[in-house]
Amino acid sequence: MAFSFSIYDFTSFTQWIDKSLYAAMPPFWALIVEMVIIGIVFLGFYALLGLFLVYAERKICAFMQCRVGPNRVGPFGFIQTIADLIKLLLKELIFIKNADKILFNVAPFIVIIVSFLAIAAIPFAKGLHAMDFNIGVFYIMAVSSMGVIGVLLAGWSSNNKYSLIGAMRSGAQIVSYELSVGLSLITIVVLAGSMQLSTIVEGQRDLWFIFKGHIPAIIAFIVFLIASTAETNRGPFDLAEAESELTAGFHTEYSGIRFAFFFLAEYMNMFLVASIAATVFWGGWMPLHINGFTGFNHVMDFIPPIFWFFGKSFFIMWIMMWFKWTFPRLRIDQLLTLEWKYLLPINLVNVLLMALIVLMGWHF
Amino acid sequence: MDHQALIVFFIAAVFLVGFAITFAHFIAPSSKNAQKAEAYECGIPTTGLTWLQFNVGYYLFAILFLIFDVETVFIFPWAVVFKQVGMVGFIEIIIFFFILILGLLYAWKKHALIWE
Numbered sequence: 142m143a144f145s146f147s148i149y150d151f152t153s154f155t156q157w158i159d160k161s162l163y164a165a166m167p168p169f170w171a172l173i174v175e176m177v178i179i180g181i182v183f184l185g186f187y188a189l190l191g192l193f194l195v196y197a198e199r200k201i202c203a204f205m206q207c208r209v210g211p212n213r214v215g216p217f218g219f220i221q222t223i224a225d226l227i228k229l230l231l232k233e234l235i236f237i238k239n240a241d242k243i244l245f246n247v248a249p250f251i252v253i254i255v256s257f258l259a260i261a262a263i264p265f266a267k268g269l270h271a272m273d274f275n276i277g278v279f280y281i282m283a284v285s286s287m288g289v290i291g292v293l294l295a296g297w298s299s300n301n302k303y304s305l306i307g308a309m310r311s312g313a314q315i316v317s318y319e320l321s322v323g324l325s326l327i328t329i330v331v332l333a334g335s336m337q338l339s340t341i342v343e344g345q346r347d348l349w350f351i352f353k354g355h356i357p358a359i360i361a362f363i364v365f366l367i368a369s370t371a372e373t374n375r376g377p378f379d380l381a382e383a384e385s386e387l388t389a390g391f392h393t394e395y396s397g398i399r400f401a402f403f404f405l406a407e408y409m410n411m412f413l414v415a416s417i418a419a420t421v422f423w424g425g426w427m428p429l430h431i432n433g434f435t436g437f438n439h440v441m442d443f444i445p446p447i448f449w450f451f452g453k454s455f456f457i458m459w460i461m462m463w464f465k466w467t468f469p470r471l472r473i474d475q476l477l478t479l480e481w482k483y484l485l486p487i488n489l490v491n492v493l494l495m496a497l498i499v500l501m502g503w504h505f
Numbered sequence: 506m507d508h509q510a511l512i513v514f515f516i517a518a519v520f521l522v523g524f525a526i527t528f529a530h531f532i533a534p535s536s537k538n539a540q541k542a543e544a545y546e547c548g549i550p551t552t553g554l555t556w557l558q559f560n561v562g563y564y565l566f567a568i569l570f571l572i573f574d575v576e577t578v579f580i581f582p583w584a585v586v587f588k589q590v591g592m593v594g595f596i597e598i599i600i601f602f603f604i605l606i607l608g609l610l611y612a613w614k615k616h617a618l619i620w621e
Contacts, residue, residue, distance in 0.1 A: 180517035233533050238542035250522050257518035271510045279581055300555045301544040313563050316570040323577040330584040393545055398529040474620035481618045489602055500595050
C-alpha cells in the first residue's frame with residue numbers, strides 16, 4: 142500500500158502504518174509495535190495537552206481578572222507550566238503518619254488511568270481514533286464514573302479530616318451529577334439511534350445534532366454543560382476542594398508529583414467532557430454543513446476536521462473556565478438541590494420530549 | 506487493533522504515573538521529621554481519630570443515585586433501538602418514566618432530598 146497522507150482523512154494514513162508494519166514483521170511483533178506506537182503517541186498527546194490547558198486556564202483567568210498572568214518564563218510565559226512541572230518533580234514526596242500506605246499510593250494511579258482510558262474512545266478526526274466501540278458513549282460514561290473511586294480513596298487514606306470531608310462531598314457531587322450527564326447523552330442517543338461515536342459524528346453530516354434536535358437538544362446541551370462542570374469538580378461546584386474551608390480537599394496531603402497527577406487529571410477530565418460535548422452535540426470533527434447549501438458546505442469542508450474538533454472542544458473548555466471565574470461557589474445543599482430538584486426532572490421530561498419529536502419526525 | 510488498545514492504554518497510564526513517581530523518588534530531596542509527617546489541618550494538631558462516624562446524608566444520596574443510575578443503564582438500550590420500535594417504545598418508556606418519577610416524588614415527599 143502506497144504512502145498517502147491527508148489532513149482531511151486519516152484512514153489511509155493509519156491503514157498504511159498498519160499494512161507496512163504487518164508486511165515488515167510477523168503479526169505478533171507487528172501488533173506489539175503498533176501498541177507501543179499508540180501508547181507513546183497518546184502519552185505525548187496527553188502530557189502536552191495537560192500542560193497547555195494549565196497554561197490556558199491561568200492566562201484566561203488572568204485576563205478575566207484584569208491581570209497579565211504568567212509572562213516571565215519563555216515568550217508570553219508559554220513554558221511556565223513546564224517549569225512548574227520540573228519544580229513539582231523536584232519537590233519532596235511527603236508521607237503522612239498513620240496514612241493508609243497502599244490506598245494513598247494507588248489513588249493517583251486510578252485517577253490518571255480512568256481519564257486516560259476514557260480519552261482513548263474519542264474520535265479526533267476522520268479515521269483518527271484509538272478505539273471505535275459500538276457502545277462508545279456508554280463506555281465513556283462507565284469508565285469516567287470510576288474516577289470517583291480515586292477521589293474517595295485519596296481522601297480516605299490521607300488520615301486528614303479535611304481530606305475526608307472533601308472526598309465525601311466530592312463523592313456525593315460526582316455521583317449525583319452523573320445522572321444528568323447520562324440522561325442528557327441519552328437524549329442525543331435517541332436522536333442518533335446509535336451509541337457508536339463514529340456513527341454519531343457521521344449522522345451529523347447534514348446538520349449538527351444541537352440544531353437537528355432544536356429545543357430538547359439545546360436543553361440537553363445546557364444540562365450537560367452544567368452537570369459535566371460539576372462532575373469534573375470545577376468552577377462554581379469545586380466545594381470538594383474549597384480552598385477557604387478545606388485547604389485543598391481530598392488532595393491536601395499529596396505533595397510533589399503525586400499532587401501534579403491530581404491536577405493533571407482534573408484538566409484532562411475537563412478536556413474529556415468538552416470533547417464529548419463537541420462530539421455528541423456539535424458534530425465532533427464534522428464541519429458545519431447545512432442541508433441544501435452546497436457552496437457553503439464546500440467552503441466549510443476546506444477547513445480540516447481536526448481543527449473543527451479542537452476548535453469546538455477548546456471553545457467549550459473556554460466556557461467552562463468562564464464559569465469558574467464568574468460564579469461564586471455553591472453550598473452543598475444548593476448543589477444537591479440543583480441536581481435532584483431541577484436538573485433531573487428537567488432531564489427526564491426532556492428525554493420524553495426528544496422521543497416524541499423523533500417519533501413524529503419534527504426534527505430537521 | 507480494537508479492544509487490545511484498552512490494555513495498551515491501561516499499561517501506558519500505569520507507566521506514566523509509576524515512572525514519574527519513581528523518578529521523583531530518586532531526584533527529589535528527602536528529609537524526615539516528626540512535624541512534617543503530621544496531618545495538615547491548618548497548623549492545629551489533629552485531635553482524635555480521623556475515620557469516624559459520618560453524616561448519613563451522603564449515604565442517602567448514594568442510595569438514590571444507585572436507583573437512578575441503574576435506570577439509566579436500562580434506558581440506554583431503549584434509546585438505541587427507539588427508532589425501529591416506534592410508538593410501542595414510546596408508550597413503554599412513558600410507563601417506565603412514570604414509575605421512575607413516582608420514586609423521585611416519594612423521595613422528595615419524604616424530605617430525602619433536603620440536606621440537613
